[in-house]
Amino acid sequence: MTTKSPTTIAVGIGLKAEHMPDIIADDTALDFVEVHAENYMVSGGPALRQLTRVRDRFALSIHGVGLSIGGAAPLDQEHLDRLAALLQRFEPAWFSEHLAWSSHGGACYNDLLPLPYNPATLVHVCDQIDVVQERLGRRLLLENPSTYIEFATSSMDEGAFLAEVATRTGCGLLLDVNNAYISAVNHGRDPWDLIVALPPAAVGEIHLAGFAEDRDAVGDRLLIDTHGAPIAEAVWDFYRRTLRHLGSRPTLIERDQAIPPLAVLVAEAQRARSAWVDAAAWTEAAS
Amino acid sequence: MSTLEPIQVGLSNALLAPERPLPPGVITWNGSDPSVRFDVYRNNVVVSLTTALAEGFPVTRALVGERFFAAMARCFIADHLPSSPILSDYGDALPDFIAAFPPAQGLSYLPDLARLERARVQAYHAADAPALTAQDLACQLANPQRLSAARLALHPACIVLVSEHAIVSLWAAHQGQGRIEDVDLRRAESALVLRDGDAVLVLPLSLEIGHFLVALAAGAPLGEAAEIAAAAGPDVDLTQAIVLLIHYGGIAAWHTPGDL
Amino acid sequence: MTQSRAIQTTTAAALALALGTALTFGNTAIAGEGAAKEKCYGIALKGQNDCAAGPGTSCAGTSTVDYQGNAWKLVPAGTCEKTAAPTSPTGQGQLAAFKDV
Numbered sequence: 001m002t003t004k005s006p007t008t009i010a011v012g013i014g015l016k017a018e019h020m021p022d023i024i025a026d027d028t029a030l031d032f033v034e035v036h037a038e039n040y041m042v043s044g045g046p047a048l049r050q051l052t053r054v055r056d057r058f059a060l061s062i063h064g065v066g067l068s069i070g071g072a073a074p075l076d077q078e079h080l081d082r083l084a085a086l087l088q089r090f091e092p093a094w095f096s097e098h099l100a101w102s103s104h105g106g107a108c109y110n111d112l113l114p115l116p117y118n119p120a121t122l123v124h125v126c127d128q129i130d131v132v133q134e135r136l137g138r139r140l141l142l143e144n145p146s147t148y149i150e151f152a153t154s155s156m157d158e159g160a161f162l163a164e165v166a167t168r169t170g171c172g173l174l175l176d177v178n179n180a181y182i183s184a185v186n187h188g189r190d191p192w193d194l195i196v197a198l199p200p201a202a203v204g205e206i207h208l209a210g211f212a213e214d215r216d217a218v219g220d221r222l223l224i225d226t227h228g229a230p231i232a233e234a235v236w237d238f239y240r241r242t243l244r245h246l247g248s249r250p251t252l253i254e255r256d257q258a259i260p261p262l263a264v265l266v267a268e269a270q271r272a273r274s275a276w277v278d279a280a281a282w283t284e285a286a287s
Numbered sequence: 288m289s290t291l292e293p294i295q296v297g298l299s300n301a302l303l304a305p306e307r308p309l310p311p312g313v314i315t316w317n318g319s320d321p322s323v324r325f326d327v328y329r330n331n332v333v334v335s336l337t338t339a340l341a342e343g344f345p346v347t348r349a350l351v352g353e354r355f356f357a358a359m360a361r362c363f364i365a366d367h368l369p370s371s372p373i374l375s376d377y378g379d380a381l382p383d384f385i386a387a388f389p390p391a392q393g394l395s396y397l398p399d400l401a402r403l404e405r406a407r408v409q410a411y412h413a414a415d416a417p418a419l420t421a422q423d424l425a426c427q428l429a430n431p432q433r434l435s436a437a438r439l440a441l442h443p444a445c446i447v448l449v450s451e452h453a454i455v456s457l458w459a460a461h462q463g464q465g466r467i468e469d470v471d472l473r474r475a476e477s478a479l480v481l482r483d484g485d486a487v488l489v490l491p492l493s494l495e496i497g498h499f500l501v502a503l504a505a506g507a508p509l510g511e512a513a514e515i516a517a518a519a520g521p522d523v524d525l526t527q528a529i530v531l532l533i534h535y536g537g538i539a540a541w542h543t544p545g546d547l
Numbered sequence: 548m549t550q551s552r553a554i555q556t557t558t559a560a561a562l563a564l565a566l567g568t569a570l571t572f573g574n575t576a577i578a579g580e581g582a583a584k585e586k587c588y589g590i591a592l593k594g595q596n597d598c599a600a601g602p603g604t605s606c607a608g609t610s611t612v613d614y615q616g617n618a619w620k621l622v623p624a625g626t627c628e629k630t631a632a633p634t635s636p637t638g639q640g641q642l643a644a645f646k647d648v
Contacts, residue, residue: 044415066372227607339602352625431563525565
């Protein structure tokens with residue numbers, strides 16, 4: 001192996017309103033922050049002013065949660081217009097959305113729901129992503145979801161589906177390592193199957209988060225993607241293995257519930273930095 | 288897409304109704320009941336939307352208690368799923384829903400209290416707009432006879448409320464200003480909700496000024512608004528109303544008929 | 548007609564006076580009476596912004612289980628119990644029993 005490993009990894013956190021004053025005031029050791037697009041789709045006021053100040057200090061990632069790319073219906077053009085305006089205003093380094101649907105028949109469920117993976121849904125999702133990338137005039141990173149059920153009509157693995165979407169549309173991928181782990185446990189699979197199926201060059205960002213643990217009707221583990229706890233040790237291990245495979249990727253810590261002080265999240269981001277140092281050393285030793 | 292539509296219809300129908308069966312074709316790797324796993328999604332929808340409402344209506348929630356609020360929110364969500372993924376817009380319909388919600392009938396002040404809380408969120412996210420200053424308005428004094436016909440556009444972040452109940456005192460009591468026990472709920476109250484820098488302020492108004500500003504906000508000319516205020520009560524201090532508006536940047540535009 | 552015109556004239560004069568006073572003594576009025584009134588009611592809440600921002604989105608799920616449609620009789624049981632609720636027959640937050648469906 002002759003590829004020289006990058007010496008650094010960019011780390012960031014999902015920015016919550018609670019941390020806004022601290023992040024603007026402090027000299028935080030973060031390379032980037034990520035915000036949800038929908039939280040800044042407002043007419044005016046402090047939120048947009050604060051995001052401008054954040055944008056002056058950090059690289060910005062804008063993460064959409066409401067586009068419903070996997071929805072049966074055509075994309076909401078009004079929402080696309082709002083997204084376009086937001087991206088034009090803040091010019092983020094990355095824009096990402098989910099392989100999921102969240103609205104149907106004019107109602108928004110505020111949750112990321114799963115879809116079957118087969119050649120027909122692949123064509124539909126690719127068409128939707130073409131519309132998005134054309135309207136926004138930029139590349140989208142598509143995130144793998146955490147899922148709790150599967151479909152009899154699925155004929156493709158999630159990894160193969162995402163790889164094909166990336167190849168056909170030219171979109172990038174946001175690899176949520178926690179989601180990959182959760183879905184693998186929830187469906188009795190090996191999480192590594194997803195990682196190796198993805199074209200490495202397409203993966204533009206990694207997400208890490210914590211989950212909660214439940215049981216299904218027969219008592220098997222059912223992991224729930226709560227973003228409400230520290231990242232599990234098993235996911236850290238899986239992350240290091242993923243880095244050894246992919247190389248350095250901007251990595252984001254997500255916490256949406258039971259939000260701790262900013263310093264706790266920054267420490268988790270620093271741990272991702274250390275994980276990269278470990279992974280890079282391992283790769284050097286192995287080559 | 289024909290293959291997605293039926294499954295998404297089926298799942299949508301099952302989301303808010305735990306007793307509804309899942310559409311065919313939902314499976315699990317270990318043969319366990321998929322409906323139990325689908326409960327995670329059902330739960331996500333209700334809990335996330337309930338949390339969103341709770342964050343937008345903290346005093347309403349405190350007044351009725353967490354358990355009642357959650358139950359009321361669940362009824363509301365079933366009738367009013369968000370029509371857009373922008374959650375800061377969610378909750379516009381809650382005050383009217385509360386007014387028609389039988390278990391809340393005993394708390395006649397609750398819908399207006401909820402309107403006050405909704406106004407704060409709306410003011411926070413309202414459009415930015417320049418405000419007229421005292422200097423900008425000085426020229427209006429040159430033609431005093433034209434003042435009555437002038438119409439004011441309030442700043443987008445200014446929302447006026449007039450209630451038959453003491454919602455302003457009740458809200459303030461939940462911010463540590465005064466005791467809940469001391470609030471005379473039968474007292475009609477009015478407030479101007481506005482943005483001051485990054486903060487949202489709730490400024491108590493006399494009822495006369497409240498009615499004056501409601502009329503202005505509805506597009507009535509100054510003269511008509513002043514008469515409405517005079518009809519509302521004896522204590523019409525228009526000077527104070529105008530001072531308040533100018534001080535907090537509440538006047539976005541001043542139109543006098545004949546002006547271009 | 549005459550009366551209406553009289554009112555209009557009075558209103559115009561009152562408005563001119565109000566605007567004139569406001570423009571002349573505006574800052575004094577706020578520094579004095581306005582501020583005092585504000586302090587009295589005390590509802591200028593700097594630093595309590597978070598609740599004004601309203602809800603934010605999440606792309607996470609939740610482990611709190613609350614989707615169950617259990618029927619129960621809803622009775623508000625919060626700070627409303629501290630108020631003297633004039634519209635209720637008992638003076639408290641006594642409510643119609645309601646079966647949640």
